Amino acid sequence: MAIKGKRNPEERTADPAAQEMLIRADELGIGTAFSRAEDMVPCNIGGAGMCCKMCGMGPCRLTKEGQTGVCGATIDTIQARNLLRAIAAGGAAHSDHGRDMAFTLKAVANGEAEGYVIRDVAKLRVIASKYNIPIEKRSPQEIANDLADFYLSQFGQQRGEVAPIIRAPAKRQKLWRDLGVVPRGIDREVVEALHRTHIGDDQDPEHILSHAIRTALADGWGGSMIATDIADILFGTPAPILGQANLGVLKDDMVNVIVHGHEPTLSQMIVAATQDPEIIEYARNAGAKGVNLSGICCTANEILMRQGIPAAGNFLHQELAILTGAVEAMIVDVQCIMQALVDLAGNFHTKIITTSPKVKIKGATHIEFDEHKALTIAKQILKTAIDNFKNRGATHIPRFQEELIPGFSHEYINYMLGGSYRASFRPLNDAIISGRIRGVAAIVGCNNPRSKQDYLHTYVTQQLLKQDVLIVETGCGAIAAAKLGLLLGEAGLDKVGPGLREICEAVGIPPVLHMGSCVDNTRILTVLTQMVEDGGLGDDIDQIPAVGLAPEWMSEKALAIGTYCVASGAYVIFGGSSPISGMPDRVADSDIVLRYISQGWEKLYGGKLEFIQDPDEMIRATLEHIDKKRAALGLVEYRPDRFGRSGDSQMLKLESLPLSERRAAVYGLKD
Ligand code: SF4
Ligand code: MSK
Numbered sequence: 001m002a003i004k005g006k007r008n009p010e011e012r013t014a015d016p017a018a019q020e021m022l023i024r025a026d027e028l029g030i031g032t033a034f035s036r037a038e039d040m041v042p043c044n045i046g047g048a049g050m051c052c053k054m055c056g057m058g059p060c061r062l063t064k065e066g067q068t069g070v071c072g073a074t075i076d077t078i079q080a081r082n083l084l085r086a087i088a089a090g091g092a093a094h095s096d097h098g099r100d101m102a103f104t105l106k107a108v109a110n111g112e113a114e115g116y117v118i119r120d121v122a123k124l125r126v127i128a129s130k131y132n133i134p135i136e137k138r139s140p141q142e143i144a145n146d147l148a149d150f151y152l153s154q155f156g157q158q159r160g161e162v163a164p165i166i167r168a169p170a171k172r173q174k175l176w177r178d179l180g181v182v183p184r185g186i187d188r189e190v191v192e193a194l195h196r197t198h199i200g201d202d203q204d205p206e207h208i209l210s211h212a213i214r215t216a217l218a219d220g221w222g223g224s225m226i227a228t229d230i231a232d233i234l235f236g237t238p239a240p241i242l243g244q245a246n247l248g249v250l251k252d253d254m255v256n257v258i259v260h261g262h263e264p265t266l267s268q269m270i271v272a273a274t275q276d277p278e279i280i281e282y283a284r285n286a287g288a289k290g291v292n293l294s295g296i297c298c299t300a301n302e303i304l305m306r307q308g309i310p311a312a313g314n315f316l317h318q319e320l321a322i323l324t325g326a327v328e329a330m331i332v333d334v335q336c337i338m339q340a341l342v343d344l345a346g347n348f349h350t351k352i353i354t355t356s357p358k359v360k361i362k363g364a365t366h367i368e369f370d371e372h373k374a375l376t377i378a379k380q381i382l383k384t385a386i387d388n389f390k391n392r393g394a395t396h397i398p399r400f401q402e403e404l405i406p407g408f409s410h411e412y413i414n415y416m417l418g419g420s421y422r423a424s425f426r427p428l429n430d431a432i433i434s435g436r437i438r439g440v441a442a443i444v445g446c447n448n449p450r451s452k453q454d455y456l457h458t459y460v461t462q463q464l465l466k467q468d469v470l471i472v473e474t475g476c477g478a479i480a481a482a483k484l485g486l487l488l489g490e491a492g493l494d495k496v497g498p499g500l501r502e503i504c505e506a507v508g509i510p511p512v513l514h515m516g517s518c519v520d521n522t523r524i525l526t527v528l529t530q531m532v533e534d535g536g537l538g539d540d541i542d543q544i545p546a547v548g549l550a551p552e553w554m555s556e557k558a559l560a561i562g563t564y565c566v567a568s569g570a571y572v573i574f575g576g577s578s579p580i581s582g583m584p585d586r587v588a589d590s591d592i593v594l595r596y597i598s599q600g601w602e603k604l605y606g607g608k609l610e611f612i613q614d615p616d617e618m619i620r621a622t623l624e625h626i627d628k629k630r631a632a633l634g635l636v637e638y639r640p641d642r643f644g645r646s647g648d649s650q651m652l653k654l655e656s657l658p659l660s661e662r663r664a665a666v667y668g669l670k671d
Contacts, residue, residue, distance in 0.1 A: 001450045001577045001613075003038045013316070013453035015483055017247045017400035021320040024396055030347055032319045033338060037449035042577075049079040049580035050590060055199035065587055071199060079580040079593040080205035081197040083559070084212040086579060088193035090560030091215050093335055094519050095186040095223020096358075097263055099155050101230040104265050104371045106148035108234060109141045115269055115375035118144055119236040123411070127229050131163055144233070151226050157185030162222040168525070169532045171540040172569060176217065179604060181210055181567065183218030190215060205593055206600065213567045213605070220564025225522040231302065235268050238305040238407035238516065245482035247317065248401030249310035250326045254292035255283050257385045258312055258321055261333035262517065264302035266355055266369045266378065267295065270331065271307050273378035279386075286389045291382060296321060297336050298475055298517030305406040305516055313483070314454075314476035315447040315554075322350045326395040329385035333369070334359050336446070336555065349391035353381055404487035406478070406514035410526045416507060425527070425534045427507065428470075432545060433536050436499035438468040438638045439626030442524050442565075443477045445550030445558045448576055454480035456551035456575050456615050461486060463619045465511050468497035468640060469626065472527070475518035477551070486512045498644025521561050524548075525568055538633055542569030542606025545629040547622045551575035551615065566597070566607035571625045573618050578611035 009019035012034045025032050031039075045051050045061045052069050053059035060069035060078075068074055073081075107113035118124060121140045124147065128135050133146045154162055162183045165173055176182045183189050193215050196202035202211070232238070250256045257274070259267040273279055274291045283290050295303055296318050300311035312321050315336055321327055322344050329351045330341065341352050342363040354360050355369040355377075367381050418424035431437040441464050447453050457480035461471055465486075473481055481487055486495070489510045496504065496511045504511050515523045528541045537544050548565045550558050553574050562572045580597075582590025594611070602608040612618045627638060 002041050003450060006035070006038050011452060012449070014455040014458060015246070015400075015453060017398040017483070018313075018317065018320055018453055020398040020400075021247065021323045025323055028323075028347065030323065030344065032323075032344075033316060033340065033449040036340075042450075044583070047577060047579070047581070048583050048590070049082045049593070050075060050582060050587070052078040052081070054081065054197060057199075062590075063583070063586060067587075073203065075582065075587060075590050076205040076592040077203050077208070079582065080208040080212075083580050083593065083597075084193050084208050084215070085197050086556040087212045087560045087563050088190045088215050090556035090558065091186060091219030091223065092190050093557050094219050094227065094560065095155065097334065097519060098223035098227035098230070099152070100263065100265070101227050101234075102148050102151040105144055105230045105234060106152065107371055109144035109148055111141070113371045114373050115272060116234060116371070118233060120233050123229070123237050124233045127233065130167065151230070154222060154226065155185050156187045158188055159184060162186070162218055164225045165217070165221045167225070167529060168221060168568065169529055169540050175540075175605070176567070179210070181214040181217060183214050183222060186218040186223045189218040206596065209593070209596065212563055216560050216563035217567050219560050220522055220525060220568065224519045225525070227519045228516070228522050231264050232409065235264055235302075236306050237411050238409040239412045240405045240407045241305070241308040243304045243308045243404050243406055244310040244401045245304075245313070245404055245479055246401040247312055247321060247324060247398050249292075249294050249312055250321070250324055250397045251289075251292040252326065252395060252397060253289045255286065255288045255290070255386050255389045256292050256294070256327045257382065258294050258296055258327055258330045259299045259303070260296040260318055260330055261337055262298045262335045262519065263333045263356070264299065265371055266331070266333055266374065267299045267303050268306075269374040269378040270382065271303055271309055273375060273382050276379065279379060279382050282383060283386050283389075286386045288386070288389050291386065296330075298519065299333065301406070301475065301478065301514075301517040301520075305514065310401070311479050311482065314479035316449060316453045319344050322348060324395055324397045325349075325393055326397050328388040328392065329353055329381070331355060331381055332359065335557070337361070349388055349393060351384060351388055353384065355381070400483075402483055402485040404482040404485075404514065405489070405510060406482070406487065408472070408509070408513035408515050410523045410530070413513070413527065414530070416509065425530045429531055429534050429536045431499070431503045433635055435636045435638050436468070436503055436643050437470050438497075438499070438623070439545035439547070439630070440470050440472065441546065441622055442472050442474070442521070442548045443481075443551065444474045444518065444521055444548065444561065445553040446476050446555055447480070448552045448554040451552055451576055453552075454483065457481060458484045458486070459615050460549060460551050460618055461512060462495060464622060465496040465500065467623055468500040468638070469622070470500060470503075471512040472515050472524060473512055474515050474520050474524070478514045481512050482514065486510070487514050497640050499640060499642075502643055518557060518561065521565070525565075528568070528570070540569055540606070543629060543633060545626040545633075545635075546570060547625050548572040549575070549618060549622065551618065562609055566601055566609045567605050569606045571607055572609050573621060574609070574611045575613060575615070575618060576611070577613070581611065
């Protein structure tokens with residue numbers, strides 16, 4: 001999507017804190033992703049997926065009718081190969097994170113990981129039981145050791161089925177088996193994806209795209225699901241907790257340390273180290289009141305939903321946080337880390353500290369993380385940040401922050417709907433069946449500086465809430481909603497439809513549920529599966545009135561997530577531009593692949609992937625799909641006027657009325 005000219009701050013972002021920082025960036029003459037997006041006109045051929053650079057005979061750009069690459073590759077083959085490679089890269093990123101989590105679990109089980117303990121033994125036992133790992137009369141360490149070995153074996157599994165797919169609805173598993181897309185192990189699927197897309201290999205677009213499905217499934221029902229399981233076992237399954245979001249969480253009188261990226265292993269230990277008396281004393285001796293930890297991107301989500309550590313922002317806030325001049329260190333691990341950070345930090349005193357053996361940035365300080373001595377390394381990193389406090393110059397921290405309640409794991413939603421003894425999704429299913437809740441939308445994914453930051457996320461969220469659609473969110477989308485105050489019960493309820501409001505008030509939940517980081521989209525798969533199992537909404541995920549949206553997507557991981565959700569039966573809408581849009585006005589049929597992943601995949605999987613730029617059209621398509629699924633299930637037509645006469649707020653209003661008027665209000669009766 002090309003941007004026409006320089007935008008003013010209100011056109012660049014919907015977030016007032018970000019607007020303030022962009023004005024500061026302009027005053028200081030410092031570029032950001034927002035300005036670079038304006039300067040960088042995207043290549044319309046590559047952007048449409050019409051360029052191939054898979055071999056040295058190219059790159060080949062197919063811009064004329066009937067044109068092929070030097071090898072004879074057609075436009076649909078090239079687009080399918082490009083999409084498969086992107087999905088393979090995205091799935092690899094998530095799943096490699098899952099593998100590292102499994103190594104950490106193994107080390108913790110064997111007492112080799114300094115500072116870590118197994119926090120959720122109940123979840124460990126539940127997960128181990130799913131794979132027939134014995135749990136009776138065994139210590140958590142013994143069970144964890146076996147589970148770690150089992151999970152580690154899944155990544156490189158050469159034959160058979162990746163184990164977590166047994167957690168999908170039975171009908172879906174059968175469909176995948178019938179279509180031959182059950183993944184073996186993520187390593188095998190990614191290698192095969194690269195092989196198939198090499199010059200002279202797979203050249204049937206539909207065949208290529210079926211491997212895209214298999215690769216994405218290896219991520220969603222494999223590597224990513226494993227990552228979420230282990231993060232919960234080691235660091236605790238999230239439950240609601242009060243947190244804050246936006247740049248206002250930075251503090252003038254404290255050493256500000258930001259963790260950014262995706263892996264919870266180091267950030268959890270940084271959380272522990274900030275509370276260590278030795279570190280607090282060290283910070284005081286440096287003239288600060290202490291260490292103020294916050295997060296950016298999905299590392300932020302990981303520690304926000306478990307410990308309530310504030311989120312300084314989402315993807316596009318990484319540069320803006322440094323522009324405050326108040327950040328002593330930004331500690332990064334993997335994924336979504338802009339190379340621009342180092343140059344930007346050169347204008348201030350901020351140290352960019354890389355920690356992953358997989359990620360180095362020229363000019364950054366590298367302090368490599370090793371889970372075997374995690375606490376020691378965490379303290380070393382914090383001392384480096386504290387030592388930098390004396391170098392701080394003028395600061396400019398925007399005073400914007402909102403409170404939020406994150407932490408709605410699948411387990412907690414189950415509990416909150418039914419209590420300890422009747423944990424169930426029954427009330428949610430019943431609310432959908434009765435039409436109080438029209439349907440469910442998962443709004444997930446990134447920020448993209450080519451669109452107005454947070455606007456699409458929050459606009460679509462707010463409009464769907466008014467239509468009684470319950471929203472679950474992850475990743476940067478969740479932080480966008482948090483910054484707007486939508487992740488608080490009372491704060492959000494005056495903005496939602498009457499039926500949804502009754503449910504939120506009765507259960508005591510906000511209408512937007514924060515379910516975690518982008519790797520945690522697998523929690524949504526688990527929720528959908530349980531909704532199927534609890535009955536009344538069909539016997540497979542594709543029958544549930546639900547839609548997934550990634551309005552501001554930008555990463556290859558988002559494409560992998562979208563594809564595994566489609567393969568699981570969901571309608572998925574991406575905003576912004578499509579990486580395989582083609583240019584049908586210049587090359588007829590250059591949108592074959594685009595049509596195939598919508599109509600073709602829908603015929604096979606019941607789910608489809610579409611790219612829609614206009615937010616109102618996204619909302620229309622979402623509601624149309626939800627209503628179509630409701631009708632197919634034979635549910636009552638959605639009619640908001642039938643609800644809104646119960647719930648806490650209504651009760652308070654009624655209490656002030658005389659009895660006769662109360663009866664009239666509730667039952668429409670007249671004396
Ligand atoms: Fe061109 Fe074919 Fe090589 Fe691609 S694989 S760059 S289309 S010759
Ligand atoms: S961090 S992948 S920008 S959600 Fe998970 Fe945000 Fe997207 Fe990165």
